[in-house]
Amino acid sequence: METTALNILFSAAFLLLVVVSGGIIYLTAAEWRDRRRQAREKRAAKADTKKAATKAVTKRK
Template sequence: METTKLIPVLGTAAFGLLIVVTLGIVYLTLSGWRDRQRREQDRRANR
């Protein structure tokens, strides 16, 4: 494969991986936030 054809493929792959990693971080952040909210609600209900 020529270098001129390889660069756009690598750029597209890097962009795709960036999107996947970003979405993973957002998912983990939101799930952690939801868990904290549930724990707070349980703690308030058990008082």
């Protein structure tokens, strides 16, 4: 009886450890993906601004 209860508690603890670790890995990966996307959008916006500025200078000449 005592061994069965300990086995259930250890199994539950291990399952919780796996679930929490999986959640942390998921959140870390999602944050990494979002940072990459934001950096890519920032570079694209910067390039668009640079193109617009070059185009404006070219039109003035």
